[in-house]
Amino acid sequence: MEAIIQKMYIMTEIFCYLPYKEIILLRRISKKIKKRIDSISTWEKIVTTSFPSLMFIENISASTSLAVLENISKNKGKIEPQTTFPIGILGYPGKLDVVITEPEHLARAGFIGSMKEYISYRGVCRLCPISIPKVEMIQCQLRLITTFLVVADGEDGWENKIRETISKLEEYQIRKIVVFVRVNSLNSFLKEISEKYPVLFFTELTTKDICRTLKALDSVINNDEIVNIVPPLKILNPPASEKVAEKPKKKKCMIF
C-alpha cells in the first residue's frame, strides 16, 4: 500500500482516472500528495499571464452559479454590468481534452436537465476525460466570461448532444454560444449551427490549442462583429476558411 502512495507522488497519471472533486479531496491525505496536486497549476499561470483580459477566480460556489443562472434567466439573457459569469464548458465522451466546468452547479440549477444521464452521483461528469493537463483545464475554465462553450467530439450522437445543449442554453436566453467540436470537417449539421453560432473545430486538440482557443473566444466575447479569428493553429480546412474570409459578416464559422 505504501508503495502506491509513494509512487502516486510521481505518477500523476493516476489522477487522470479520478474526477476533479475526488482529486481535490485527496489533497487532504498527506502533505506529499497535496504538494503534488497543488503543483498542477502551471497551465493556469500561463493562461492568466497570457490573457489578462480573462479574469480568473479560484472557484465558483454552487450557490453563486445558481444565482448567476437565475439572474440570466430573470434578465432574459441580458448581462448586468457587474454580474460575473462562469464559462460553461460541456464535455462529451471521447478523447477531447476538455471537461465540464462545474457540472453539478448547472445540474442543480436545472440547467442541464436532460443531460443528467451524463452526471454521476457526485455531480461530476462521469464521461469527461480528466488528466493532468485536463485538471489544469478545469481551473482555467473557471473564469469570468459570458460565453458558453459547447464542446463535443466526433463520437456517435454528438450532433444530438450539441443540439440538445444549445436548445437548453437557448431556453435560458443564452445566445452567446460557441460550439467547439473535434471532427475532421464541417458537416451539414455544423454548417447549420454555424449560421447561428460560431463553430470551432479541430482534428486534434491539445492544451496549447485550448489556450489559443480561449484567446480566440475572448475576442468573440468582446467583439460581436468578429467573424474570422485565426490564432496560430493548424488550418484544417482551407476552403471553408476562405469562405469565412470572403463573407466575413455572415459566416461565423471559425476553422483552425
Add this chain to the structure above:
Amino acid sequence: MSEITLVSKEGTKIQISSQFSNLSGFIHNILQDYQQNEDISLASVSFINLQMILEYAVHHNFQVPQPPRCPITSPNIADNVSDPWDAEFVNRLNEDQIIDLVTATNFLDMKSLMDLCLAKIACMFKYKDIETLRKEYGITEEFTAEIEEKLKSDFPWAMEAESND
C-alpha cells in the same frame, strides 16, 4: 511474420512478433533502425513483467485495445473496462506488482497497459473518504487542525460534495 528478440533485465530472451511495436512506442522506435536477429535489451523490465506484458499483448492480438473509462465510474475495475479479460488480468496482481508493471510499461511507452494499471490504482481510491484512505495506507495525521480547516475552505464545493455522499 517477423519476430524480434527482447531481453529482460535478468538477461532472459523472449521472442515475440514485431507487431508488438503496435503497442510499444519504445519498440516501435527501436525497429526503425533494427538489424535482423539483433537483441533488444530492456534494461528496466524484469522477466516477470515482460511475461505479463507479452501475455497482455498476445491477448489483444497486438492491437491497442479500448482504453479504460476515464474518469472511472466505479471502484470495480471490471466496470471500467470493455474487455473482462483486462479486469481479470489486472485484478490478479498485487499492488506492488501493479506499480512495477506501470514502471515497466512507462519504460516501454506502452500506454494501453499503463492506462489499465493506473485505472486499477485509481479504483483503489475511488469513493473512499480521507480517513479510510489514511487508515488503509497507514498515514498518520499530518496536518494541523488549522491547515485542515484551510484545506476544507480552499475548495468548499468539493467538501460539499463529500458531505452529500
